[in-house]
Amino acid sequence: MYMKKQDPNELEHLITASYLKDAQKRELLLLLRREGQTEIFFQRFNELLMEEISSREQQFTQSIARFEEEETGISREIQRKRSDLEEQVARELATIDPADFTKKETIWDEYYASIEQLEKEYETQVKSIVSSITKSAMQR
Amino acid sequence: MEGVKKFGKELFDTTRGRGEDVKFRKEVEQYCKDHSGIKEKEAQKILLDKRLEDLSEEIRLSRTLKTDSKVYRRFFGALREVCGDVLLAKIREEANKAGGSWVAPPLSRVFPGHIQAKKNELKTDLVKKYKTVPQEKIEDILTASPTALKDMIDTTGLIGKLADRFRGDATISASTDLARTFRRSPQTMVDLGKILQAQESLSRHIRGLEKQVHWERTRADMQKWGKAVLMGTFKIISVSLRETTRALLGIVNGVFGLGSRGGKKLLREVDKTVLRAFWGPDAWKEKKKDKDKDH
Numbered sequence: 001m002y003m004k005k006q007d008p009n010e011l012e013h014l015i016t017a018s019y020l021k022d023a024q025k026r027e028l029l030l031l032l033r034r035e036g037q038t039e040i041f042f043q044r045f046n047e048l049l050m051e052e053i054s055s056r057e058q059q060f061t062q063s064i065a066r067f068e069e070e071e072t073g074i075s076r077e078i079q080r081k082r083s084d085l086e087e088q089v090a091r092e093l094a095t096i097d098p099a100d101f102t103k104k105e106t107i108w109d110e111y112y113a114s115i116e117q118l119e120k121e122y123e124t125q126v127k128s129i130v131s132s133i134t135k136s137a138m139q140r
Numbered sequence: 141m142e143g144v145k146k147f148g149k150e151l152f153d154t155t156r157g158r159g160e161d162v163k164f165r166k167e168v169e170q171y172c173k174d175h176s177g178i179k180e181k182e183a184q185k186i187l188l189d190k191r192l193e194d195l196s197e198e199i200r201l202s203r204t205l206k207t208d209s210k211v212y213r214r215f216f217g218a219l220r221e222v223c224g225d226v227l228l229a230k231i232r233e234e235a236n237k238a239g240g241s242w243v244a245p246p247l248s249r250v251f252p253g254h255i256q257a258k259k260n261e262l263k264t265d266l267v268k269k270y271k272t273v274p275q276e277k278i279e280d281i282l283t284a285s286p287t288a289l290k291d292m293i294d295t296t297g298l299i300g301k302l303a304d305r306f307r308g309d310a311t312i313s314a315s316t317d318l319a320r321t322f323r324r325s326p327q328t329m330v331d332l333g334k335i336l337q338a339q340e341s342l343s344r345h346i347r348g349l350e351k352q353v354h355w356e357r358t359r360a361d362m363q364k365w366g367k368a369v370l371m372g373t374f375k376i377i378s379v380s381l382r383e384t385t386r387a388l389l390g391i392v393n394g395v396f397g398l399g400s401r402g403g404k405k406l407l408r409e410v411d412k413t414v415l416r417a418f419w420g421p422d423a424w425k426e427k428k429k430d431k432d433k434d435h
Binding site: 116 | 351363
C-alpha cells in the first residue's frame with residue numbers, strides 16, 4: 001500500500017487553527033499522538049468536522065430565531081412603555097386649559113423626547129443582543 | 141429710484157421667506173388703486189379679514205389645517221405685514237402670558253369618528269411622504285397616538301373659533317388702523333397670538349409623528365443589520381470549516397491515495413464532508429441523485 005506521511009506539525013496546526021471546539025481539538029491531538037496518521041485518526045477528524053458543520057448550521061438557524069424572538073420582545077416592551085406615555089400625556093392634558101399652549105408645549109416636548117428615548121433604547125438593546133449572539137457563536 | 145428701492149425690498153423679503161408678505165403688500169396697493177378713496181390701512185383690514193375668512197373656511201370645510209397650508213401662510217404673511225416684527229413679538233408674548241381675563245372659545249366635542257378621520261388624513265399624507273415605510277407601520281403609529289390626534293383636532297378647532305371671534309370683534313370692525321387697535325387691545329393680541337401658537341403646536345405634532353415614521357425605517361434597517369451581522373459571523377465560521385475539510389481531503393488523498401480499500405472508503409467520507417461544507421446538507425444527496433441518473 002502506498003502511504004506518504006504528512007508532516008505531523010502541519011496536521012497539528014490544521015487541528016488547532018480549525019473551527020472545531022476546544023474539546024474536539026484536544027481529542028484529535030491526543031488521538032494523533034496515540035494512533036499516528038491512521039485511518040482511525042482521519043476518520044475521527046472527518047467525523048468531528050461533519051458534526052461541527054451540522055452543529056454550526058443548526059446554531060445559525062437558532063441564532064436567527066433567537067434574534068427575531070428577542071427583537072420582538074424588545075419591541076413589545078417598547079410598545080408597552082409607549083402606551084404608558086400615551087396614558088400619562090392624556091392625564092396631564094386633562095388637567096390644563098386646552099388653549100394654554102405654553103404648558104402644552106412642555107408636555108408635548110417631553111412626550112416626543114421620551115418617545116425618541118425609547119427608540120434609542122430599542123437600538124441599544126438590539127445592538128446588545130446581536131453582540132451577545134455573535135460572541136457566543138464565535139466561541140469554540 | 142423709488143421703484144428700484146421697492147423692488148430691492150421685495151426681493152429681499154422674498155428671499156428671506158416672506159413672499160406672502162410681499163404679495164399682501166402688492167394686493168393692498170392694488171386694492172387701493174381699484175377702490176378710490178380707500179386708504180392703505182383700511183385695505184389692509186379688509187384683506188386681512190379675507191385671509192382670516194379663508195382660514196376659518198378651510199378649517200370648517202376640511203376640519204384640518206396642514207402645516208404647509210397655503211391659507212395659513214397667506215394669513216401669517218398678511219399679519220406680519222400689518223404688525224411688523226416688533227408688534228408680532230408682542231402678540232406672541234401676550235399669548236404666552238395670557239390668563240385671568242382671557243377666555244378661550246369653547247371647543248367642540250371630539251368623537252371617535254373625528255379621530256378616525258384625522259387618522260385617515262394623516263395616514264394619506266404620511267404614506268405619500270414616506271413611500272418606503274409600510275402603510276401598516278404608519279397606521280400603527282397613528283393608532284398608538286390618539287391623544288396627539290385629539291389634540292390636533294382641538295387645536296385646529298380653536299384656530300377656527302379664534303379666527304371667527306376676531307372677525308366678529310366690534311373693535312376690529314371699527315378700526316381704521318389695525319396695528320394701533322391691536323396695541324390697545326390685549327385680548328385681541330392674545331387671540332391672534334393663540335392662533336400662531338396653535339399652528340406651531342400642530343407643526344410640533346406633525347414633526348413628532350414624522351420622526352416616528354422615519355424611525356420605522358431605522359427599525360427595519362436595524363432588523364436587517366442584526367441578521368446581516370449574524371450571517372456574516374457564521375459565514376466566517378463556515379468558510380474556515382470549509383478550508384479545514386478541503387485541507388483534510390488533500391492530506392487523506394496524499395496519505396491514502398491509490399491505497400487500501402479502507403483508504404478509499406475514508407476518501408469518500410471526507411469528500412462527503414467537503415461537499416456538505418461547501419454546498420449544504422442536501423449536496424451529497426443531490427450528487428448521489430445525479431450519479432444514479434448517469435448510471
